[in-house]
Amino acid sequence: MTGELNGAHYDCIVIGAGMSGMAAAIRLAMFERRVLVVERHNAAGGLNSFYSFDGRKYDVGLHAMTNYAPPGAKGLPLIKILRQLRLSRDDLDLAEQMGSRIAIPGYSLSFTNDFAVLESEIERAFPSQIDGFRRLVEHLKAFNETALDIQEQSAVAVLSEYLSDPILVNMLMIPVCYYGSARENDLDFSQFVILFKALFLEGFARPYEGVRVIIRALMNRYRELGGERKMKCGVREIITENGHASRVILDDGSEVTADKVISSIGYAETLRLCSDQPGDAGRDNTGALSFVETITVLKQQPSDLGWKDTIVFFNDSETFDYRRPKNLVDDRSGVICFPNNYRYSDGRRLEEGFLRITALANYDRWATLEDTEYQSAKQEWYERLQRRALDFLPPPRVRQKEHTTPPMVAHKAQARFVLTEQTAAQDMFTPLTITKFTGHLGGAVYGAPNKVKSGRTHLDNLYLCGTDQGFLGITGAMLSGISMANLHVLGAGS
């Protein structure tokens, strides 16, 4: 069987219609390259897509778009993306967060998009550390994290030079790891700098209608430029000849050719498409970290229940273990998100309340479960994560008057009761869901532990962009697609 594109030739084929692939394709189409985007799934967006279930629309990922930049801000990643893709701010409809927290027993650090809030919180909770923290921030600001040739350094080691209290070091690591570390328990300092700036110095925002707004903006832009795409049809194989990608075979059997190929599907995933590589190529550089995520639809706005945080990064002790759990899920730490708690313009409120909880999970453990075990494990961990989240949230406010102050245990039972009562619908996805819909090996959301910053591969015309090039998250992925397209296809000498 040969498909409709058989025999076609392109200047560039982009594998994957996630954030990075779309951004790369837009840049190329903008400068009149003949581009084909090939996506295996039926929808664009990849790790941050959206879906419908039981008549409701859900975002796969979106807690927060990081790297918020207010109008008029200079030189920040969001501004670069808007310029490079010729998008306007209005296209993204971003609303800023209300306020978030890092919480461990006995300590809580609030932060907003105004960095002074975090600074004053650290001064309050860790008075002996504030000078070191300020020096660390100066160091971070002066650091050129995007240079392609920087020496790797352990982030924990660098932080410990500035901060003598390991509790504070751990607290800062929680959000940074959860929002983008592909490595267990530590990360490269330049990656830390990218994330610290994205989360704390810039901040969180969200479009009122969620991630579909961003995907729609990218798709519209690409369509306006006349870019071609092939959906529901992946790349099956890249035929190589003497270190060169000579042909690309699609799932429908079409054979297409291109001067250059940019792949956004991951490092090992891309190698394994190449005819000159063994089936387990890249196995020494595949990610171990995956996550589960629960989504609870609430009958009320979270703020009406007394939950006003945008995001809470939690950990149940003073030490933080960010690694593949032995169990199906590690519920000791995680992220709680209320997508309702953004400052949407014109007083808009999301129609329903949402509570999302993310925690570390073990792909291999989930992969061995039989179907019924899988379903019951999902239910069990859904409930355990809800309980855990309640430990880090204020007790939900209920309408009826309470005459007595119940002891702690009753308090917790009461909170659980209220949450169950307030639940209109629930969903959960596991590492297997992530692999099923995005092809990332081992459900590794943040991809390979060793990033390929140059984007180069063993083939002279095959490049990587996105997760495994080293820029993560929605904003990072777009920036990666843009810079790889500029460097390897549009840049000098091309």
Place this chain on the structure above:
Amino acid sequence: MTKDDVKQIVLDIIAEIAPDEDLSDVKPEVRLRDQLDLDSMDFLDIVMELRKQHGIEVPEDDYPQLASLDSCGEYLLPKFEAKASA
């Protein structure tokens, strides 16, 4: 075609690339980078838009010639003229 026409073309391109910049008071003799927030990605785009919209090629070694509006006028005018008479 005059140098002023060329400067206007460059300004129009900058307006497309960086709609968030205020271009009402750009001083032609001052380096663009010193009065606007433009980085190397933006300069690459100016070059690519010149090629796309006007068929003008600027080799990488000549990028410094695009530093200010005046130098753009100086450097690009002969290229536009050559194009017109071709």
